[in-house]
Amino acid sequence: MRALIWLIGIFALAVGVAMVAGVNDGYVLVVLSPWRAQISLNLFIVLLVVGVLLVHLLLKVIGRTLGLPARVASWRERRRRQKADRALHGAINALFEGRFSQSLKSASTAYTASAGSSMAALVAARAAHGLQDEARYQEWLGHAAEEKGSEVARLMTEAELAIESRQFDVAASRLQTLRDAGHKHIAMLRLESRVALALGRWDELVHHVRQLRKHKALSDEQAAPKLRRAHIERMKQLAGDTGALAQYWKEIPEDELQDRGLVERALPLMARAGHGVTVRRQVERLLDERWDTALARLYAYCAASNEDARSCLQKAEGWLEAHPQDSGLLFALGQLCRRSELWGKAQSYLEASLKQSPAVDTHLALAHLFDTLERPADAQRHYRAAAEKVGSAAAA
Numbered sequence: 001m002r003a004l005i006w007l008i009g010i011f012a013l014a015v016g017v018a019m020v021a022g023v024n025d026g027y028v029l030v031v032l033s034p035w036r037a038q039i040s041l042n043l044f045i046v047l048l049v050v051g052v053l054l055v056h057l058l059l060k061v062i063g064r065t066l067g068l069p070a071r072v073a074s075w076r077e078r079r080r081r082q083k084a085d086r087a088l089h090g091a092i093n094a095l096f097e098g099r100f101s102q103s104l105k106s107a108s109t110a111y112t113a114s115a116g117s118s119m120a121a122l123v124a125a126r127a128a129h130g131l132q133d134e135a136r137y138q139e140w141l142g143h144a145a146e147e148k149g150s151e152v153a154r155l156m157t158e159a160e161l162a163i164e165s166r167q168f169d170v171a172a173s174r175l176q177t178l179r180d181a182g183h184k185h186i187a188m189l190r191l192e193s194r195v196a197l198a199l200g201r202w203d204e205l206v207h208h209v210r211q212l213r214k215h216k217a218l219s220d221e222q223a224a225p226k227l228r229r230a231h232i233e234r235m236k237q238l239a240g241d242t243g244a245l246a247q248y249w250k251e252i253p254e255d256e257l258q259d260r261g262l263v264e265r266a267l268p269l270m271a272r273a274g275h276g277v278t279v280r281r282q283v284e285r286l287l288d289e290r291w292d293t294a295l296a297r298l299y300a301y302c303a304a305s306n307e308d309a310r311s312c313l314q315k316a317e318g319w320l321e322a323h324p325q326d327s328g329l330l331f332a333l334g335q336l337c338r339r340s341e342l343w344g345k346a347q348s349y350l351e352a353s354l355k356q357s358p359a360v361d362t363h364l365a366l367a368h369l370f371d372t373l374e375r376p377a378d379a380q381r382h383y384r385a386a387a388e389k390v391g392s393a394a395a396a
Helices: 002-023 041-066 068-097 100-113 118-130 134-145 148-164 168-180 186-199 202-214 220-237 242-251 260-272 276-289 293-297 306-320 327-339 343-356 360-372 376-395
Strands: 027-032 035-040
Touching: 027 041, 035 041, 041 068, 068 100, 068 118, 100 118, 100 134, 118 134, 118 148, 134 148, 148 168, 148 186, 168 186, 186 202, 186 220, 202 220, 220 242, 220 260, 242 260, 242 276, 260 276, 260 293, 276 293, 276 306, 293 327, 306 327, 327 343, 327 360, 343 360, 360 376
Parallel strands: none
Antiparallel strands: 027 035
16 A cells, blocks of 8 residues: 555656646756857756766765775674674583583683683683693683683682682682672672681671571571581580680570570580570470470580579479470489489489480480499499490491
8 A cells, every 4th residue: 555655656746747847948058168058957957866866876885985894894893703602602501511621612712703701711711620620720710810800700700619629718718809899799608608617617607698598598497507507616616615605605696596406406515514504595495385305305404503403303394294205304304303313203204214215315324323322233234225225326
């Protein structure tokens, strides 16, 4: 439909021009002494239009001819970039597929074709690392360092690959350089947490894991084992300074103290430092919320003195009404009675615990009790039973 309208319009214009030209009897006189030329006005208009078109065409041809070298250079540059992009794409694809030799070859081509691409150099470095070719790995890292705009990517790559090679000091150095420059993001925090774990920097590990959890990069379930490990190891370091140990425990956030595994492992450490009573409130809260045999078994550690033992004994006997057959609670009651010098009750509770679950520590507790009561035969019987269980476990 549009073509038809254009056709009609062109014909209408042609008819109009023909009608105007038919009634136009003017002429143009050109005088160049001693010559004179006279042509019709219609022919002059036609010649003028054709002349302008020819001049325009000639100027366009000259312009394109003069611009030909630039266009050729631009075309070559596009071809070079396309070749570099294809080579880099192939290098990355081969790297993810685990074909390190092919990746290194393609990355080298991309680097040459792109006149020194830092991205191609980093891909080549990763491929060389995958081939365990230290010389070429260092060479390509050097090429990547030549371009300043890629410094962050280079340092992150160095840190990650150093961790894979278990060169944690090198990784820590690169990450510290990034942090000094003001960089801080999730991938960097992940690497820092791995370095802190490997180097035993427990305070740093706690900080990094908390940051990752805050930014939703770790779930509570994923963060809990890391925090538990960091807290326990740091508490072991502070075991010689009882004041610092107690202060460290008080500074652990309440949500992290909901980790029963942390409380179970921390309680003996705190008890050996004389701060078992500090953990008592948390242990009782956890057991009141949800019963846990393993945690109940450690409840006797919460008593630092005979007075504490009697108080704990009263609380534990209250739990006994709801859990009369719980071996862990019976063991804790036996230990608390032994601390309170209630020998008969201690023997009764420990033997009841042993009946429910014949554990090594229960045999040893009874052996120590009989040693105190000067009953060597009974003590030796339980020592032998404990040794037999340890031997059976080792053989298995």
